[in-house]
Amino acid sequence: MTGSLIERARCGSGLSQRELARLAGTSQSTLSMYEHGAKSPTLAVAERILNATGHELHLVPRVVFTTFTGPRGEPFAVPDGLWRLEPKDATASVVLPQHLHWSGPSRVYHLRDRRDRARVYEIVLREGEPTDLLTYVDGAFLIDLWEDLVIPADIRSAWGPLIHTHGANQ
Template identity: 40%
Template sequence: MRRYAKPIVVTDDLALLRGRITGVVTLPSHLDWSGSADYKLEAPDRTVDLYRTVLIEATKPDDLHAFLDRATLTRLWPTLWLPADLRRAWEERFPQLKDTASRAAAA
């Protein structure tokens, strides 16, 4: 059982994910209050951190649409550490993400 009932936010359509793929993204404080809210997208580790943070902390679909990119999410999906209930919700809505993770595990 979860300690607090933070809602899980999933987009209705992966095509709506049209975030930046280059440059520096600064997340608003409701998504990242760590003090390191700047993410240089050319740095693979920071891109992974950005996607993980947005997926976990999103409070509305607009958060996902503004900061995530469909192709990048699909590429990173197998390597993202996410809470099991969040991963399950996304994979139930978008089975192709689960397929991507399965193919990566088999490789």
């Protein structure tokens, strides 16, 4: 896992193994072994290498979902915490998969547009599985939209405490 993280950071910053090894104060052969999983760096070394690529290590809490059942037997997922999407993902143009947007023709939603973002969040909160929520919903944008979302009362009630804990108006 560390190797793929180092390789992603290196490639994302446009550095060759040789350039990164020089910047991080290690050898190219050692860096190659890290990237291919043949050797594991200590946390301090991994942090030094990632810093040389312009990246940082961050501790991010894992989100755990609980499945609830709506009044008509339909399941919906509620997390124990909120998360942030990368800005490019939180404001992307998306076409929802069929299992989410099953009631009409496919269309492009522009998450940069508040109205489109609200519509996507309504659909994903009602129809989505945890992976869908993690893909399309940004915690800060959800808090901002919360009072304007048209969602079933049971979903609003189940998500409400989490939303209000993180700052939405009561």
